[in-house]
Amino acid sequence: MVAIHLDRIGHTYGTSAAYALEKTDIHFENGKTYALLGPSGCGKTTMLNIISGLLTPSDGRVLLGGRDVTRVRTADRDIAQVFQFPVVYQSKTVFENLAFPLQCRGWERGRIARKVNEIAELLDLTTRLDQSARRLTAGEKQLISLGRGLVRDDVAALLMDEPLTVIDPHMKFDLRRRIKQANDQTRHTVVYVTHDQNEAMTFADEILVMSAGRVVQRGTPRELFEEPRNVYVGSFIGSPGMNYVPAERSEGNLRLGGVPLLTGDRCIGVPSDGEVLFGIRPEHLVFATASEPGVPASILAVQDHGSSRVVDVAVGPHRLRMKVRREVPLPSGKVRIHAPSERIRLYAGQEMVS
Secondary structure: OOOEEEEEEEEEOOOOOOEEEEEEEEEEOOOOEEEEEOOOOOOHHHHHHHHHOOOOOOEEEEEEOOEEOOOOOHHHOOEEEEOOOOOOOOOOEHHHHHHHHHHHOOOOHHHHHHHHHHHHHHOOOHHHOOOEHHHOOHHHHHHHHHHHHHOOOOOOEEEEEOOOOOOOHHHHHHHHHHHHHHHHHHOOOEEEEEOOHHHHHHHOOEEEEEEOOEEEEEEOHHHHHHOOOEHHHHHHOOOOOOEEEEOEEEOOEEEEOOEEEEOHHHHOOOOOOOOEEEEEOHHHOEEOOOOOOOEEEEEEEEEEOOOEEEEEEEEOOEEEEEEEEOOOOOOOOEEEEEOOHHHOEEEEOOEEOO
16 A cells, blocks of 8 residues: 655646646545546546556656656556456456466465455455356456455555446445445555546545546545535535525625525625625525524425435525425425525635635
């Protein structure tokens, strides 16, 4: 396990092309798990391939444990990589697949057997060890691919490039659990590429949200959910994403539907001109009780999500979404909604107002 430092790394696929990965300085701490999260084309796989050595950056250096490996070939970086499509040796058994990296390093047979059995138990593959890899499911093949990275003691870091994309949806939860459980025990430095926020939020210690070749925010799942620094992150994180609605200025207060939502100190630092947006998570909007200040609204639609319901409401010309538990009774017709002031975030020019 080592720390990874991307020292002013940038990359362009051509001398006159725009940067696919803008120059950036990033540290990945030893033994922590990171997710690179963003849509296709945002630069996350470019960053991963630069770390692994599959791609030489146009600018900057790659440091593994303080050693400059920018122009060191992949085989000499002691990096294990798990790709989107699992790579296994179909002619070999599960045991032979897991043992192969150790055989290449000259381990003696007894030591190989002990290590393979340890990793197989960790990944719940013990009963499959004598089975041909040809007969495995896609999920089991991906576990073998992961196991080949975990089985080595000399792995500096484990890189994963959308490893669950080809897995059936009902299998993803179990595989995420097994991968996380395995890494909690081995404590490799892990960098995990995904476009799926659920994978990132449930798997990573820290998430780097990317857009157009830039890291736009880095933080824990809680930080990204509670304190999105800009409108992009608030919209990208959450299901549904954060509500944004223009604030009305009146007598030094910020209002919605004529009702003051933020007053006094919460309005300090707000730009005196230009549009200011209220940001509020659907989970934090509730139907107002008789004793709470409520914004007049009307229900437009209800979507059933099983344990919860997403309620679309209109406040004047604006549309917001609420996420309410199934047991919460839904009023009909005109309603009043309450937005707790401590849950409201303010945005000007797409960025959070501190």
